[in-house]
Amino acid sequence: MGLLAACAAPPPVADNDPYETSNRRVHAFNQALDTNVIAPLARGLAPVTTGPVGSVIDNVADNLSMPSAILNKTLQGKFEDAVHNTWRFALNTTLGVGGLFDPASAMGLTERDADFGGTLHAWGAGEGTFLMLPVLGPSTERDALGKVVDAVIDPVGVALDSPQSGYARGVKVLSKLGDRARFGDTVDSIMHESADSYAQTRLLYLQNRRFELGQEVADDAFIDPYADPYGD
Numbered sequence: 001m002g003l004l005a006a007c008a009a010p011p012p013v014a015d016n017d018p019y020e021t022s023n024r025r026v027h028a029f030n031q032a033l034d035t036n037v038i039a040p041l042a043r044g045l046a047p048v049t050t051g052p053v054g055s056v057i058d059n060v061a062d063n064l065s066m067p068s069a070i071l072n073k074t075l076q077g078k079f080e081d082a083v084h085n086t087w088r089f090a091l092n093t094t095l096g097v098g099g100l101f102d103p104a105s106a107m108g109l110t111e112r113d114a115d116f117g118g119t120l121h122a123w124g125a126g127e128g129t130f131l132m133l134p135v136l137g138p139s140t141e142r143d144a145l146g147k148v149v150d151a152v153i154d155p156v157g158v159a160l161d162s163p164q165s166g167y168a169r170g171v172k173v174l175s176k177l178g179d180r181a182r183f184g185d186t187v188d189s190i191m192h193e194s195a196d197s198y199a200q201t202r203l204l205y206l207q208n209r210r211f212e213l214g215q216e217v218a219d220d221a222f223i224d225p226y227a228d229p230y231g232d
Helices: 002-006 019-047 053-074 079-094 114-121 141-153 157-160 162-181 183-190 197-212
Strands: 130-133 135-140
Touching: 019 053, 019 130, 019 162, 019 183, 019 197, 053 079, 053 114, 053 141, 053 157, 053 162, 114 141, 130 141, 130 197, 135 141, 135 197, 141 157, 157 162, 162 183, 183 197
Parallel strands: none
Antiparallel strands: 130 135
16 A cells, blocks of 8 residues: 555646647537437436336346456555455345345445546546547546546456357446436536536546545646636
């Protein structure tokens, strides 16, 4: 743990977005995709994905994510969290009938999520430039690489053969569509109704991600796109 702390990346001091022009084009593509495909699909499936069946879908998706979280917590040297997640996975897989139910949370074993982007941060990698990814949305160079590595080393993906691996991906997609339906008003207000939805999306993503990773951010790290430049 001391070695990891010594290697910790320095706190970011400013938005790093040299690819803003191309990022904005990708953001416009994502807006169109959301308007024409994702949002209508999420609304159409809302009776399923946000009801009792939706809770089961979310439980299964969460359980499928646990082996990856366990692996990343271990790689980060957070062994207590790794053991915590292991118990959660074991209980929900057995007592929860393969993750259909979530008895672990009732026992106080709530999810402690982790991804390889966070692992790279723990190893001292800086976040790099801001990126807007097609379909996947806001990210950074470090987190984009982390997504690729997570997809490759995902223990569930490695363990499951086709078609089971396809079913697992389908459950995760349905869970995301459920999130889109549940938080539709918030997503719409940011992605489609903001004066500058790209700047707002970037601001919120970087603030939330840096908070999630426990980074200390300098006071001038962010420029609020809605702030009065004259301070009135």
